[in-house]
Amino acid sequence: MTNSEEQQFLNDLEKKLWNAADKLRSTLDAAQYKHxxxxxxxxxxxxxxxxxRRDELRQQLTDADHDYFLDPEDFGGADSEDYAAEIDIELEVRDYYLETNTFWVPQQARWQFLQDNNKAVIGGAELSFQDERGEDKTLKISSVGHLIDNALEAIEADNPKLKGVLNKRYTQLQIDQSKLGELIDLIATVPFNHASLNSKDILGHVYEYMLGQFALAEGKKGGQFYTPKSIVSxxxxxxxxxxxxxxxxxxxxxxxxxxxxxxxxxHRGKIGEVSIYGQEYNHTTWQLAAMNMAIRGIDFNFGKEPANTYINDQHPDLRADFVMANPPFNxxxxxxxxxxxDKRWQYGRPPSGNANFAWLQHMLYHLAPNGSMGLLxxxxxxxxxxxxxxxxxxRLIEADLVECMxxxxxxLFTNTQIPACIWFLSKNKGARTSVAGRKLRDRQGEVLFIDARNLGYMKDRVLRDFTQEDLNQVTETYHNWQTGENYEDVxxxxxxxxxxELQKxxxxxxxxxxxxxxxEEDDGEPFAEKMARLTGQLKTQFAESDRLEAEIKKNLAxxxxDV
Structure with missing residues (x-):
């Protein structure tokens, strides 16, 4: 959890970023300004x-105790032009960045380059820069959108994992170029460094906040790519x-x-011990997901391309230890x-009019023998x-696959008022040790039912959310039942x-x-007496209502x- 100072920093950041989005709202629809x-x-x-990373390297290159130290005496002294030039050359060595898992960013894609040139390119301009070998290059740029697209193309070219991922469509935006320049200047004031917050955590927070806000702005369509954080958690x-x-x-x-x-x-685990596999049909959302992983340094496999899960399965041989999803409802x-x-329909062919059990069976098909899954x-x-x-x-129940409902x-959702539930299924409900180290008892022939409809709070007039205490209550109940420790029906x-019982x-x-x-708590008052007392109170309140109505009519007359 963040402390109050960190939270204030993040809150201020949110306001600044949403102001950035507002700069475009009058000229672009929500789906466009999101990207x-x-x-x-x-x-x-x-x-x-x-x-x-560049600043770290500069310190290391000038630190006599560091392996990367460049002795200024070899270049005519610390104040010589040759020494300064050699430092600049070393600062452009790609391997120094890759060794700390830092994106290599070509000069024409660096933010300072965009900020320095976004006014100059309105109407077209020729820009000069140096490549990583120090050779002078020129670029013919026709607009601010072209400047941004060129930066994204350069990053993709130098980072193969992002090929086809970045949304290089700024040139096509029907927008005043000066507005785009203003947006660059505003985002330039967004800090991704903080004394106690990791830069990836800051960006992750920004990303989640913006996705949530865009989901609200776009309504139903936007919610297709955004599941409330508390439900995912x-x-x-x-x-x-x-x-x-x-x-x-x-x-x-x-x-x-x-x-x-x-x-x-x-929980002090290692994200490197998890392999990430995903699939998404919508191209721009597929791009958002890949960017979401890239900024966090998470390795991922989202298939060769965006594709329909049913007719173009991107991971046909995958048997996952965990499957989690929030597919489109109904x-x-x-x-x-x-x-x-289709070999996935082991428990019956799903109806054409509703894909709920198609999603469920697709996920089961891709589940490993000891795998578990959660499905909204x-x-x-x-x-x-x-x-x-x-x-x-x-058939799913008789096969003893359902573990918890x-x-x-x-x-809870920005995009639908349809009531929802979570299915938890497991291919092995026998006694074993879970991946998290829990000693699971034999739960065969049992299903846990949790009614969480009364949990949560209204975060605004239309949206409900869970507190961390709510999440912990449900989670601990489930885990206690799995292990057989401290569990009892409530x-x-x-x-x-x-x-x-399910059969009945x-x-x-x-x-x-x-x-x-x-x-219900017993207040000690017999039912007949309580009913008589409450009925009497109701009659008194009705009489008072009639009296007040007559008084109001009299005053209006x-x-x-005319009353």
């Missing part, structure tokens, strides 16, 4: 990180993906991977080009019997049910059917109103 602002923030960050906390292969077949902007990184770091017409006998779905998935859905759910409160909140409920998985009602 415009995030692309520039990415450029600013990699340039800042490069400058920080809940799934990650419950699954504990410390090591192994982590897969999201509907990854959006990569939120599950980011929270996995946070979780692993907080997606229709998903199965064009998908065979009825619409509430209808827990009880629907239309078009084979009830039969698929029954969590009912969520409403109003009426109205949690119940461990046997498969026989026709294989419906709605937690409310199992947890029952919360126990005195003022000349």
């Amino acid at each position: 415009t602002v995030l692309g520039l923030i990415f450029l600013k960050y990699v340039s800042d990180a490069f400058d920080i 809940l799934i990650v906390q419950m699954l504990e993906p410390f090591r192994g292969r982590v897969y999201d077949p509907a990854m959006g902007s990569g939120g599950f991977f980011v929270q996995s990184e946070h979780f692993i770091t907080e 997606m229709k017409e998903w199965d064009t080009g998908v065979a009825d006998d 779905l619409a509430n209808g998935s827990m009880s629907s019997n239309t078009n084979n859905e009830g039969e698929i759910r029954k 969590v009912a969520l409160p409403g109003q 009426p109205g909140f949690v119940k461990a049910a046997k498969l026989e 409920h026709d294989f419906v998985l709605t937690p409310g059917r199992y947890v029952g009602a919360a126990a 005195g003022l000349g109103f």
